[in-house]
Amino acid sequence: MINKRIDEPTGTETVGHEWDGIEELDTPMPRWWLWTLYLTIVWGVVYVILYPAWPLVDKATEGVLGWSSRGELADEMSVVDQAWVTVREELSRIPIERLPENSELFAQAVAGGRSAFQVHCSQCHGSGAAGSQTLGYPNLNDDDWIWGGDLKAIEYTLVNGIRSPGVEDTRGSLMPSFADFFERSQLDALVSHVQSLNGEGPSSGMGAQLYERNCSLCHGPVGEGNRELGAPRLNDAIWLYGNSREDIRRQILDPRMGRMPHWSGRLDQVTIKMVSAYVWSLGGGEELIEVAEDPTVEIDEEP
The missing domain is CATH 1.10.760.10 (Cytochrome c-like domain)
Incomplete structure (x- = not known):
């Protein structure tokens, strides 16, 4: 260790270390840097007081403001849920064949139906609704419909299923076997x-x-x-x-005839209506049959 001394060119005291003729100056920290350090310390203390900071066994200190990211998320989800409740109420009132007349509500129904389709329908029809020819699951993107492809027909199929056991109004057809019938x-x-x-x-x-x-x-x-x-x-x-x-x-x-489960009782009426709208919107949906004006139904007119 070499004794400290004053560096003549700079007038700054050295720290007393030397390596191969090189010495280190004991230059003071800049004032702005020190004030920044002090401010961050103060900010940290204030933050610990106001917001959750110290982890405990099953939670963290709450802070005097009572704020938490979970609470903020819950508030945001509550706003979204309330808006979705309003949309569902509108969907429950409007007949499905009138749904395309309200473009904004129809778009919301399609978005909700897309999510429900991925959860309940994609296992058979595929995530893109292309179906499976090998397994006999119909492609819902084309315009070929065995039972009809307008909104009401699709909704009826979802409600009652196809060859769904125990459902009185299920869609059903039977092709006989012609085994041993032809040469x-x-x-x-x-x-x-x-x-x-x-x-x-x-x-x-x-x-x-x-x-x-x-x-x-x-x-x-x-x-x-x-x-x-x-x-x-x-x-x-x-x-x-x-x-x-x-x-x-x-x-x-040896005719193959598939089954589709009925969704009445498994999905609520509004969700079925949304899935119907989504399937209809995929590109193969058919035009609707004109229906009489119902003065009891409230529909927002779109420009």
Whole structure:
């Protein structure tokens, strides 16, 4: 240790250390830095007094202001919940077929329906509602609807389900099995005719005749389907279980008919209405049937 001395060029005392001829000056801290330090100490003391600061066993010191981030979040959530209550009240009053007339309320319904869809429906129909042809879950983005694609039809399906056990008004259809009914050549001819309905290859007289006798009553003379019976269209390119020859053959011999649970009693009326609006908004929703004006329903007119 070398004794302290005054550095002649600067007039500043050294700290007494030297390393290879290099000495350290004991330069005082700048005043502004010291005042900043003192202010932060004062600020820290005031903060500890006013706000939660010291952690305890199951909570923290509350502070004289009684503020907490949890309390602030609860207040914000309360405001959001109250606004959502208002939206739900409006949705509960308006008939679903009138919902698109109020663009702001419809947008809120779609947003709420999207969230409910992800929780309750995406497991089968997929997060993007594209469904699964392998498992027979319908794609809700296209415009092919077995039971109807307007808002009321979608809502009815959600409320009552499809082939949902124990539900009196559930949607239901039954395609009989034609196993051991056709000879191999007849089955091949019928499959070819079904494929020809949407332009995939030629048909034959035998196939057309077999279709007319066994299939046209439900699926229509040209494969246009029948929504009252739940018979799907066969003359478009949208297929629930696939459109290969093997897929069609399998459906004729051993029909696959899926089920959808009813959501009445599981979801409240407003949530069902929101999910219906979301599904309808995906791009394949059909135009609504005009309804009579109901003077008892309050609807905010949009410009």
